[in-house]
Amino acid sequence: MKTSRRQFLVRFAQTASLFAAAINFPRIVWASWNTKAFTAENLNGAIAESYGDLPIIDSDALKLKAPSIAENGAVVPISVKTDLPVTNISVFVEKNPSPLACRFNIQPRMTANVSARIRMGETSNLIVLAEADGKLYRTSQEIKVTIGGCGG
């Protein structure tokens, strides 16, 4: 069978795209980073972009461990732990230029117990929100910062 130029081009394109797909096929599918939530410039905006208007409940079941005074705002160690069936945990620093610091999406085999080191520009409230059963659980703590972590 003779292949016309058109057929050849179409087949070539199909094969090429197949190859491209095979090569680019990611071993890991990166989730979409929530740009709007991470660039929101105030706490309410960051929460709204992350969670919409889910009801927020203050809860002791969400355990936050953080220093009350952080000598160096560039490295503030925090850890969050809960027995609630949460699907994600977000950490906000109220007075940072972009309040959302990080968000952990809890995977089926992952335990809701995470630690990180974050930056704080100045003394501020640290707010942790965790989503479970369509509700948001909140805990917060004020952290005094002696040296800011966002300046130059």
Place this chain on the structure above:
Amino acid sequence: MKVKAKVKKGAVVVKLLAKHPMETGRRKGKDGKLIPGHYITELEGVHNGERVFQAELGPAVSKDPYLAFSFTGGNTGDTLTMSWLDNTGETKSTDVAIR
């Protein structure tokens, strides 16, 4: 990326240190110009083909991010793969054997 994964009380406890400048994009260099933002946006852990950790990070995470988490169902000798993606599209993966 330095990763330590250890079985402890039936769960795998993972501690990791990713080497990354985590430039916020708000800092000024010596020439007075803003240093462009350069930070890890996503970090993932995969064990036995299944995702066991996923975090979205912002520029407010400290330089050379340290993170700790734990997951169930891992055994000594298994491989855990940790990977990050930054805002410039660069990625890095590290395989570590669970101890």
